[in-house]
Amino acid sequence: MRRSVCVLALCSLFAAAPAAAQDIAVDLELILAVDVSRSMDPDEQQLQRDGYRAALTHPDVIAAIGSGARRKIALSYIEWAGPAVQYVLVDWRVIDGAAAAGDFAAALAAAPIQGYRGTAIADGIVFSATRFDDNGVQATRRVIDVSGDGPNNMGMPIELARAAVIRKGITINGLPIMIKAPGGFAAIADLDVYYRDCVIGGAGAFTIVVRSADQFAEAIRRKLVLEIAGATPASPLLPATTIQAAGRSDCMIGEKLRRQWMQE
Template sequence: MRRTAFRLLGAAFAVAVSSLAAVAADTPVDLELVLAVDVSRSMDIDEQTLQRNGYVAAFRHKDVIEAISSGPSGRIAVSYVEWAGPAFQTTLMPWTIIDGEASARAFADRLAAAPMSHEHGTSISNGLIFVGPSFEGNGLAGERRVIDVSGDGPNNMGVPVNIARDPLIASGITINGLPIMIKRPGGFASIENLDIYYEDCVIGGTGAFLVPVTDIQKLASAIRRKLVLEIAARPAGLVKASDAKAAPRVDCMIGEKLREQWMRE
């Protein structure tokens, strides 16, 4: 009787340990994706609205939903973060598992209903510093980890962008870009070649690429295309990150220098 009781107790303990391990295990996903979105004041309200609507429409679109379903696990995890100056970063949508049309549309609906920010400053670097740690302890086990940065200007506040970018790339995170080049450069920190700046100073890591946007009417389709390519890990034919050993073709501190010049004047 005593031996039977010990066996039953051991079996119960093994089941309990197994259950705890299952609860503690991270959920496998094909991709952990942070959408890091610029809400600085250089983005007009109409541009911000189109940008937000572009992401909402993308997660309702069959191409994005099919890309998610076609992966080995058939699911991804997405977080939506808004950033501006060094002091403003906010997680609008925390990590959410999307595994089909219903969850994709639910994510889009919540994003559409969320308030829209409009803040001062452009600090891509502090945005990266903010989102980097979110990959740790999030209950997910992604095959790939990607930060997708969209914005309409160079880093001009906070730490230098390469100081924030390089450790993330070294840790295995890929940084992709969506440089928005709709308006003619006119602000104190605006530059002509924002796409080259993003290519040489912002994006990086395995398979990193960018999709420049030069036509406001094509912003939504560019967002959708970029998401499909990120989810499917097929950036072929796009502008890819430059060789890390090559010298940047643009000064990665150009935004900070333009801001300093503007403040002197």
């Protein structure tokens, strides 16, 4: 397991190494950053894992990969929970067709499902951002696709982390999971709005919300196709930059709810 120290991880974002001449050129470098905090029940975690496996091997995703100029992307799968819990489940692999996508999905299937304490989205995206350095591939687009079922409630502030990651030219997209009614000390009813206001950012950033179990695989597939194509979904929602400027959400709500729970 890879563990991070909050300040060191944040500082390391500003010391990225230049691309090496032998790096493989791809259309997209994509990290799937997945919540494995204990607020994610075992059935939700299994649903999440199965959804990614199904999406990665779907003909629509394979076709999207093949439609790019280089006809390949680079993909990594990272799981995160509390501030000191981030680990690479599947390291960088070049996906250039159905066979490579199937191998990636098989690696996900073989890995155990685990749960840890805490929801530190900020530390998860900062850790993920450092993984783009010296990864053996090169693309003009770098994206972190973060999924989760609650707000940041410990570790570094989400706005600080988001700003640092965006300054590196990395886009953060969101997959808020709202399958079950909010429960627990740090649950919020408007997680989709929180993700929009506080988590996502960068060029073309967007969210796709999962509201029911039967939507999970379809939502992940749709999100991957859009990310690979460099597109954004048609949506009546305001662009992320507009919403963030309006300051609609309290981006420290998770931390406040956690402090209130500890005091009680």
